[in-house]
Amino acid sequence: MELISLNVGRAAVVDYTDAEGGLTGSDKRPVAGPLRVFAPGPKGTGASGVEGDAVCDLRHHGGEHQAVYAYAREDLDWWEGELGRTLPGGIFGENFTTAGLDVTGARVGERWRVGADLVLEVASARIPCRTFQGFLEEESWVKRFTREVRPGAYLRVIEEGSVSPGDPIEVVHRPDHEVSVGFWFRAFTTERALLPRALAAGDALEPEARDAIRAYVAKYGTGAGGARG
Numbered sequence: 001m002e003l004i005s006l007n008v009g010r011a012a013v014v015d016y017t018d019a020e021g022g023l024t025g026s027d028k029r030p031v032a033g034p035l036r037v038f039a040p041g042p043k044g045t046g047a048s049g050v051e052g053d054a055v056c057d058l059r060h061h062g063g064e065h066q067a068v069y070a071y072a073r074e075d076l077d078w079w080e081g082e083l084g085r086t087l088p089g090g091i092f093g094e095n096f097t098t099a100g101l102d103v104t105g106a107r108v109g110e111r112w113r114v115g116a117d118l119v120l121e122v123a124s125a126r127i128p129c130r131t132f133q134g135f136l137e138e139e140s141w142v143k144r145f146t147r148e149v150r151p152g153a154y155l156r157v158i159e160e161g162s163v164s165p166g167d168p169i170e171v172v173h174r175p176d177h178e179v180s181v182g183f184w185f186r187a188f189t190t191e192r193a194l195l196p197r198a199l200a201a202g203d204a205l206e207p208e209a210r211d212a213i214r215a216y217v218a219k220y221g222t223g224a225g226g227a228r229g
Helices: 073-083 130-136 141-148 181-188 192-204 207-220
Strands: 002-009 028-031 035-037 068-072 096-099 111-114 118-125 153-159 161-163 169-173
Touching (some): 068 073, 073 096, 118 161, 118 181, 118 192, 130 141, 181 192, 181 207, 192 207
Parallel strands (some): 068 096
Antiparallel strands (some): 002 028, 035 161, 111 118, 111 169, 118 153
16 A cells, blocks of 8 residues: 655636635645645644645635545546546545555544554545536536545544655554445435444544534434435
8 A cells, every 4th residue: 555646736716616716726736745744723724734735715625634635546547437538646636646545445533654654544535516526627527426436535634744655555543333435425425314323433523524413313313314415
């Protein structure tokens, strides 16, 4: 398991985001490193946890529980076949493009050591937005990305460190519950009846996710009721 591409974005003005000033850091490009990875601070004020990486819309992105976004090279390769185009590392907005690591199957609360010092913890899955669709210029991209359940993982920083492409990735802790990145994504998008079971991830859930689950349970209970999508 390996970090094969380390990617950062610069702020740019575009016409497909409603962020303040029309700014986005979606266009992330591979860099040589090493780069420091750190806890960026709470959501709303903290941005990216990767040195030199721009996160412009702090309403929805950045902060402690979205410090790093990881996506598997294997999933990019699959999408290349589906879309008929080359997808370099960083094109999905990911900071870390990984190889040999089952990102969708990683569990919320799972911890990865990257390189010598950095330790990250899986926090949630990426929910696609219209800025992502606008950047890729793929029709109905939000629906298509959601349907395929290959979302990539947001991670929080447990121990800060510096990383470079080629650094090994080791899973150093794997929780004993069913709430994988894929499960989390389905629960918060197309299969909301799964939400009560996502509480099994415990304290590893980000506070906003936990609040959303509790609101769902208060409305529908812990059975299979509730709307999809």
